[in-house]
Amino acid sequence: MREHGWLNWAMHLGFYLLLAASASRLVSRHGMDPRTVASLAVCGLLAVVYAAGVVLWGDLGRGRLVWLGAVIAVWLVLVVLAPSFSWCAVPLLFLCLRLLRPRGFVVATAALTLVVIAAQLKIAQEVDPSLILAPIGVATMTAVIFWELQRESAARQRLIDDLISTRGTLADSRHRTGVLEERERLAREIHDTLAQGLTSMGILLQAADRMWAADPERAHAHVRRAATAAAENLDEARRFVRDLQPSGLEGVPLPEALARLCHGSGHDTGPAVRFRQEGEGYPLAPEVQAALLRVAQGALANVRDHSGAETAMVTLSYLDGEITLDVFDDGAGFAEPAPAPGRGYGLRAMRDRLAEVAGSLAVESVPGEGTAVAARVPAGGALAAPLPAREARAESPDAAAGGTEGR
Numbered sequence: 446m447r448e449h450g451w452l453n454w455a456m457h458l459g460f461y462l463l464l465a466a467s468a469s470r471l472v473s474r475h476g477m478d479p480r481t482v483a484s485l486a487v488c489g490l491l492a493v494v495y496a497a498g499v500v501l502w503g504d505l506g507r508g509r510l511v512w513l514g515a516v517i518a519v520w521l522v523l524v525v526l527a528p529s530f531s532w533c534a535v536p537l538l539f540l541c542l543r544l545l546r547p548r549g550f551v552v553a554t555a556a557l558t559l560v561v562i563a564a565q566l567k568i569a570q571e572v573d574p575s576l577i578l579a580p581i582g583v584a585t586m587t588a589v590i591f592w593e594l595q596r597e598s599a600a601r602q603r604l605i606d607d608l609i610s611t612r613g614t615l616a617d618s619r620h621r622t623g624v625l626e627e628r629e630r631l632a633r634e635i636h637d638t639l640a641q642g643l644t645s646m647g648i649l650l651q652a653a654d655r656m657w658a659a660d661p662e663r664a665h666a667h668v669r670r671a672a673t674a675a676a677e678n679l680d681e682a683r684r685f686v687r688d689l690q691p692s693g694l695e696g697v698p699l700p701e702a703l704a705r706l707c708h709g710s711g712h713d714t715g716p717a718v719r720f721r722q723e724g725e726g727y728p729l730a731p732e733v734q735a736a737l738l739r740v741a742q743g744a745l746a747n748v749r750d751h752s753g754a755e756t757a758m759v760t761l762s763y764l765d766g767e768i769t770l771d772v773f774d775d776g777a778g779f780a781e782p783a784p785a786p787g788r789g790y791g792l793r794a795m796r797d798r799l800a801e802v803a804g805s806l807a808v809e810s811v812p813g814e815g816t817a818v819a820a821r822v823p824a825g826g827a828l829a830a831p832l833p834a835r836e837a838r839a840e841s842p843d844a845a846a847g848g849t850e851g852r
Contacts, residue, residue: 460536484527528564558584642678724763744772752776770820
């Protein structure tokens with residue numbers, strides 16, 4: 446239990462003031478007779494013993510009880526010699542409260558009060574009820590006040606301990622939350638890069654295997670594209686481990702990155718993909734650009750894997766106050782999103798990414814009429830900086846939002 450430092454020093458000071466006052470009264474009333482000299486010698490001894498305990502308090506440990514016993518013993522001798530020193534019992538009550546258990550404190554309080562009453566009766570010229578009631582009242586009030594301070598100190602210490610414990614628990618909870626968020630982020634990165642890249646490589650290698658004998662030139666072209674995709678995904682893996690933005694955005698604006706996405710991975714096994722920009726472009730935060738590029742990658746992966754579409758359109762629109770990314774395909778569509786076995790992470794990953802930049806995602810699909818995915822992100826206070834509109838067309842399996850995976 447932590448103690449009231451200011452109260453301790455106040456009690457120490459009060460003890461020495463009472464000693465000085467009692468010694469002054471003794472000398473003024475009785476002069477320097479042998480009894481007075483003996484009393485002053487005992488008074489000095491009491492002052493030294495008391496001071497020794499105060500100075501060595503931190504080193505005494507369990508020896509504090511021995512020290513308390515020595516102080517009370519010397520004080521009792523002093524009271525026998527000069528009853529006027531009896532009022533030093535008030536600071537001694539404080540010491541008893543600090544060092545004794547409740548039952549011992551009650552016994553010590555009663556004993557000290559009886560000594561004070563006996564001393565007052567001894568020096569009184571006539572017996573008066575106040576000589577008995579006053580010490581009892583002072584002892585009671587002093588004990589209650591000290592006890593209440595002690596109780597409040599203990600309660601405050603418990604509260605501090607609880608706060609420290611709660612802070613530790615909160616720190617652990619934040620750590621666990623951070624770990625889960627980081628796992629979620631890595632899961633999204635793996636889904637949007639490695640998983641999609643590996644799928645694309647698998648499709649290319651399967652196509653190369655089928656036509657290896659019949660059309661070696663095209664088979665070799667598919668193998669070269671698979672090797673290029675492997676290199677790109679290795680680069681992506683290294684970059685998201687370092688928590689950098691997608692490599693497709695390195696040194697190029699978002700429209701150009703989207704145009705490359707639609708054109709760069711074109712091959713015979715998927716739909717034709719077109720890109721279109723509407724409105725004059727303006728700068729966007731790197732986080733916004735990365736989120737929109739990842740959404741486009743995820744949506745195009747859905748079409749490639751599930752839609753059966755022949756064409757797809759990716760449209761990036763710069764509007765007043767927001768930027769939108771629309772991905773449409775003419776595939777089979779669906780009545781209700783239903784993830785494919787073992788997958789189903791795409792749509793949730795897209796929504797999570799957009800939520801991180803205060804964006805939203807909407808999906809509309811009609812069976813037999815295709816699917817549209819619309820991402821919207823507030824543009825914030827970006828300054829206008831016109832960027833050239835681009836349009837690209839490629840034979841590519843990476844198309845908009847078709848299919849049912851992860852929608």
